[in-house]
Amino acid sequence: DAKTTQPPSMDCAEGRAANLPCNHSTISGNEYVYWYRQIHSQGPQYIIHGLKNNETNEMASLIITEDRKSSTLILPHATLRDTAVYYCIVRPNTGNQFYFGTGTSLTVIP
Amino acid sequence: GAVVSQHPSRVICKSGTSVKIECRSLDFQATTMFWYRQFPKKSLMLMATSNEGSKATYEQGVEKDKFLINHASLTLSTLTVTSAHPEDSSFYICSARRTPANTGELFFGEGSRLTVL
Numbered sequence: 174d175a176k177t178t179q180p181p182s183m184d185c186a187e188g189r190a191a192n193l194p195c196n197h198s199t200i201s202g203n204e205y206v207y208w209y210r211q212i213h214s215q216g217p218q219y220i221i222h223g224l225k226n227n228e229t230n231e232m233a234s235l236i237i238t239e240d241r242k243s244s245t246l247i248l249p250h251a252t253l254r255d256t257a258v259y260y261c262i263v264r265p266n267t268g269n270q271f272y273f274g275t276g277t278s279l280t281v282i283p
Numbered sequence: 284g285a286v287v288s289q290h291p292s293r294v295i296c297k298s299g300t301s302v303k304i305e306c307r308s309l310d311f312q313a314t315t316m317f318w319y320r321q322f323p324k325k326s327l328m329l330m331a332t333s334n335e336g337s338k339a340t341y342e343q344g345v346e347k348d349k350f351l352i353n354h355a356s357l358t359l360s361t362l363t364v365t366s367a368h369p370e371d372s373s374f375y376i377c378s379a380r381r382t383p384a385n386t387g388e389l390f391f392g393e394g395s396r397l398t399v400l
Contacts, residue, residue, distance in 0.1 A: 207388065216287075216376050216391035217327070260326070269315060269380070271389055273327040 177261045182278040185255075191248040193277050195261030198242040203265045206237060208246045210257040211276075217260065220246065251281045286310055287379050289392035296367055297400055303363045304395045306377030312357035313379035317389065318350070321374040333360040367399040 178196040185191040197206065207222040221228055221235045223244075228235040234247040248255055260276040286309040296302050306316055314335050319327040331352055332340040339352035349371075351363040360379075364371050374396050378389040 209391075211327075214374070214394065214396070216289075216378075216394045219388050219390070222388060269332060270317065270329055271378070272329060273319075275326050 177263060177274045179259075179261055179274060179277045181275065182280070184280050184282055185248075185251045187253060187281050187283050188250055191246075191251040191255065191279060191281070193246040193248075193259050193261075193279065194243065195246070196243045197261070197263045200241050200263050201265075204263045205265070206235065206241075206244050207262045207264065207271070208233070208235065208259065209262065209273075210255075210259045212254075212257045217273075220259075251279075253281050253283065255279065256281045287377065287390045287392040289375075289377055289395050291395060292393060293396045293398075295398045295400065298368050299366055301363055301365045302367055302397060303361055304375055304377075304397075306360045306362070306379070306392055308358045308379045308381075308390070311379075311381045313360075313381065314357065316354060316360040316377055316379045318352060318360075318362050319376045319378070321376060321394075327376060330362075364397065367397070369399045372397055372399045 333354040
C-alpha cells in the first residue's frame with residue numbers, strides 16, 4: 174500500500190472549515206483514498222473515500238488533486254465534537270488490509 | 284449503517300491468564316475481519332487478518348501462538364490473548380468488511396481495553 178504523510182497536529186476554530194492535507198505521492202492507479210477518524214478511546218469511524226473525483230457526503234468533502242498525489246479532507250463547519258485523530262489511508266478497493274499511518278490530531282478550539 | 288460490536292469493552296486480568304475478546308458484525312456478514320492493537324498515543328497496528336473457516340494470517344512480528352484468532356462464523360471472530368503479561372496491556376480493535384464488499388470500507392468495533400496486572 175502507498176505510504177501517506179500527514180501533519181501531526183492542527184488546530185481549527187469552532188465553526189470554521191478544517192482542511193486536513195494528506196500526501197500520497199506513490200499512489201497507484203487502482204488505489205483509493207480513505208479517511209477515517211478516531212475519537213479518543215473509540216474505534217475508528219469511516220468518513221469518506223474516493224478514487225480521483227472529488228467526493229462529498231454529510232460529514233465532509235474530499236478533494237483529490239488531478240495527479241492524485243495529494244488530497245484534502247474538508248470539514249466545512251468544525252464543531253468541538255470533531256476533535257479527533259484523522260487518518261488518511263490509500264489502498265485498492267478490492268484489497269483487504271487497512272494500514273494506518275500516524276494521522277493528524279485535530280483540535281477544534283471554542 | 285453497518286455495526287461491529289466488541290465484547291468486553293474493558294477487561295482487567297492477572298498476569299498469566301488468558302483473555303478472550305469477541306468481535307461481532309451485527310447486521311451484515313463478514314468473510315474477513317481484522318484485529319488491530321493500539322498503544323497509548325500511537326496509531327493502530329494491524330495484527331492479523333481473520334478469515335472465516337480458515338487460519339488467520341498474521342502480520343510480521345505478531346506471535347500466532349500468543350494471539351489466537353478464531354473466525355468460526357460469518358458474524359463472529361474471537362481474539363484470545365494467551366498467558367497475558369503486562370506488556371500485552373493495550374487497546375484491541377476489530378474491524379470487518381461487508382460480504383459481498385460494495386464500497387470497500389471497513390467498519391470498526393468500539394475497541395476492548397485490556398489491562399494485565
